[in-house]
Amino acid sequence: MKRFLLTLLILVLVAALAALVLAPVAIRQYRLSENAKVVNSYRDAANRLSPEDCDVQLVQAQEYNRSLDGAGWTDPYSPDFGKDGGEAYAALLNPSGDGVMAVLKVPKLGMSMAVYHGDEADASPARVAHVPGSRLPSEGADGPCLLRAVRERFFDPFAGLDRLIIGDCFFLQVLQETQTYEVFQVARASPEALEAFQSAEDDEECALVAEVGGMRLVVRGRRVSRHSVKPTDDSRSLPVGVPELILAAPVAAVGLILLALVEWVRRMARRRMRRRMKL
Numbered sequence: 001m002k003r004f005l006l007t008l009l010i011l012v013l014v015a016a017l018a019a020l021v022l023a024p025v026a027i028r029q030y031r032l033s034e035n036a037k038v039v040n041s042y043r044d045a046a047n048r049l050s051p052e053d054c055d056v057q058l059v060q061a062q063e064y065n066r067s068l069d070g071a072g073w074t075d076p077y078s079p080d081f082g083k084d085g086g087e088a089y090a091a092l093l094n095p096s097g098d099g100v101m102a103v104l105k106v107p108k109l110g111m112s113m114a115v116y117h118g119d120e121a122d123a124s125p126a127r128v129a130h131v132p133g134s135r136l137p138s139e140g141a142d143g144p145c146l147l148r149a150v151r152e153r154f155f156d157p158f159a160g161l162d163r164l165i166i167g168d169c170f171f172l173q174v175l176q177e178t179q180t181y182e183v184f185q186v187a188r189a190s191p192e193a194l195e196a197f198q199s200a201e202d203d204e205e206c207a208l209v210a211e212v213g214g215m216r217l218v219v220r221g222r223r224v225s226r227h228s229v230k231p232t233d234d235s236r237s238l239p240v241g242v243p244e245l246i247l248a249a250p251v252a253a254v255g256l257i258l259l260a261l262v263e264w265v266r267r268m269a270r271r272r273m274r275r276r277m278k279l
Contacts, residue, residue: 024154031126031155038114039103045096046175054175058138061092065141068133073199075191075216076131076148076209089132090117093174102137103173104128104147104208109160115147115172126155137174137206144199144220145206158210162186164219172206181206181221188215 049057093101094117102115118132127150130136134146149158164170164183172179189197194216199205204223209216 027152027154035114036112038098038100039112041096041098042100042103042114043173046173049095049175051176054177057093057095057175061136061138062141064089064092065135065138068135068141068143073144073194073197074133075194076134076146077211077216078191086132092117092136093138095175101130101174105171105173106164107170108164108168111157111160113157126150126152126157128157137172137179139204142199142201142203143205144197145204146209147206148209149211151211156210158208158217161208161210161217161219162212169224170206170208170219170221178226179204179206180224180226182224183219183221185218185220187218187220188212189218190214191216194218 099117100114104113104115113128115128118129129150131146135141135143137145166183168183170181206221208219
């Protein structure tokens with residue numbers, strides 16, 4: 001009976017350790033699968049638009065940008081900022097009707113995430129959201145296009161954002177065009193310090209902002225010609241799933257050690273029983 005209880009306890013511990021690793025992996029893969037479907041839906045809807053329809057939507061986005069009157073920097077995670085962009089905002093750059101305005105691609109991080117309108121993103125976790133009140137990814141105004149991550153416990157769309165450095169590039173697919181942004185600043189700042197950031201006039205800037213321990217990690221990119229982009233060294237980047245595998249290795253090792261310990265205890269118990277029987 002004692003052997004059975006000991007074996008059961010070891011198996012429960014191993015199962016708990018495995019679940020601790022596998023649950024985040026399963027949730028992450030589920031979120032990535034959901035996101036891939038949304039991205040494909042957006043691209044299909046954008047490709048079905050005629051050039052004239054694309055031009056109309058881009059002109060509407062430019063008019064929205066002009067109405068912002070040079071909106072400056074503020075904290076994208078502030079509860080008082082960018083809660084509701086209004087019906088006009090929700091209809092802009094929304095070809096599939098599901099609230100997606102663009103696709104963010106960061107090759108160095110292996111990232112390809114749908115970018116939701118801010119109103120849509122708050123309805124569900126684990127999304128990349130445009131901040132209402134900031135510039136849309138189009139022409140027509142100064143100031144930054146702010147994108148923030150809406151994360152959950154086991155999945156952060158901006159995970160690894162701190163690995164980007166000056167000179168790296170990220171891309172925004174907006175309808176049928178792809179915009180290229182070159183990183184020119186990576187900074188950590190308090191929420192209040194964001195107001196001191198300044199965007200140069202006539203620059204189309206996009207900023208990725210993540211919440212990290214009460215601070216803000218800001219990656220600022222300036223739109224450049226795609227032909228001017230230099231290849232980046234991605235040799236240090238980890239493929240999707242590798243961090244989880246690295247974490248799973250020690251868990252598997254602990255499980256094997258525990259099982260080996262159980263087997264050793266069994267053998268010692270058998271030897272004692274044999275000795276007693278001989279006596």
